[in-house]
Amino acid sequence: MQVYAVIGYPLNYTLSPNIHNYVFRALRIDAVYVPLRVSPGRLGHFVEFARDSLSGFNVTIPHKVAIANLIDEVVGPAKELGSVNTVVNRDGELIGYNTDYLAIKQALSERGYSGGDALIIGAGGVARAVALALRDLGCGRVYVMNRTVEHGRELCSLINSWKIDCTALGIQRDVGLKVQLLINATPLGVGEEFPIRPRDVGAGLVLDLAYKPGGVTSLTRHAMEESVPFIDGLEILVRQAIEADRIWLGPFESPTWRDVLGKLREGLI
Numbered sequence: 001m002q003v004y005a006v007i008g009y010p011l012n013y014t015l016s017p018n019i020h021n022y023v024f025r026a027l028r029i030d031a032v033y034v035p036l037r038v039s040p041g042r043l044g045h046f047v048e049f050a051r052d053s054l055s056g057f058n059v060t061i062p063h064k065v066a067i068a069n070l071i072d073e074v075v076g077p078a079k080e081l082g083s084v085n086t087v088v089n090r091d092g093e094l095i096g097y098n099t100d101y102l103a104i105k106q107a108l109s110e111r112g113y114s115g116g117d118a119l120i121i122g123a124g125g126v127a128r129a130v131a132l133a134l135r136d137l138g139c140g141r142v143y144v145m146n147r148t149v150e151h152g153r154e155l156c157s158l159i160n161s162w163k164i165d166c167t168a169l170g171i172q173r174d175v176g177l178k179v180q181l182l183i184n185a186t187p188l189g190v191g192e193e194f195p196i197r198p199r200d201v202g203a204g205l206v207l208d209l210a211y212k213p214g215g216v217t218s219l220t221r222h223a224m225e226e227s228v229p230f231i232d233g234l235e236i237l238v239r240q241a242i243e244a245d246r247i248w249l250g251p252f253e254s255p256t257w258r259d260v261l262g263k264l265r266e267g268l269i
């Protein structure tokens, strides 16, 4: 039997085992996926254990950056971002990928985004993956609003290094911005009201990375109320998981991300 895992700390709640174990069953693969709590001080020990015992693993907060320096190779956008969320074990060699980037790029592209100005709320790890996807889809100007403006400035420096204009701001509602795309890359809107509405910035598309199992986040509710098309965090979660499965298992057509997302929304997995 192959064993896969997700590692994080404190890793209180994760839907990843529901998704991957469903895919393994659907593909009739003898494999299991488990959540493993790994504290930052033990990440090095975990990597040596994984080399012998795991076929692959996902990485979540707070290990996505640290893991990149502990494995054997980091490839593609993960290398450019210095952030890994999926690792495959190829005969004891651990190779890192970033499937958040792939999921975000696919979802935006399928919703018809092919450029235009964008407002990113947040400046952490997933905001960087968003920025790279925007670059690769040919975005216009980027605005970054973040609680800690200095972190927003750091993300803007990265975006500027790609020859794209970027402005860092604090999180505020009435700044008179007009953008095509509004992105939430923070946990805001899961428990509290999201501070900005799509119509405040004239957005024609919303991407909300936050998700609320069994519920609707504040930003996606605002998008629905204003009839603005949106991509929610659960869709990105499922898309990135399916991309990880393709890295681990090789190409497959079915189940698709839509099949898995449907099962998850109905509470069937």
Ligand code: NAP
Pocket (backbone or CB within 6 Å): 061, 100, 121, 122, 123, 124, 125, 126, 127, 146, 147, 148, 151, 185, 186, 187, 188, 209, 210, 211, 232, 233, 234, 236, 237, 238, 240
């Ligand atoms: P991260 O690297 O820790 O960054 C967190 C970001 O959120 C920072 O910009 C931080 O601002 C901001 N933030 C945190 N708490 C806040 C608060 N109470 N008020 C305002 N801003 C706050 O985390 P990440 O990996 O980028 O993840 C960000 C969010 O995206 C999380 O909710 C995560 O669950 C979600 N996510 C979803 C998926 C998916 O598949 N749907 C994938 C990855 C991440 P400061 O700089 O001021 O600290």
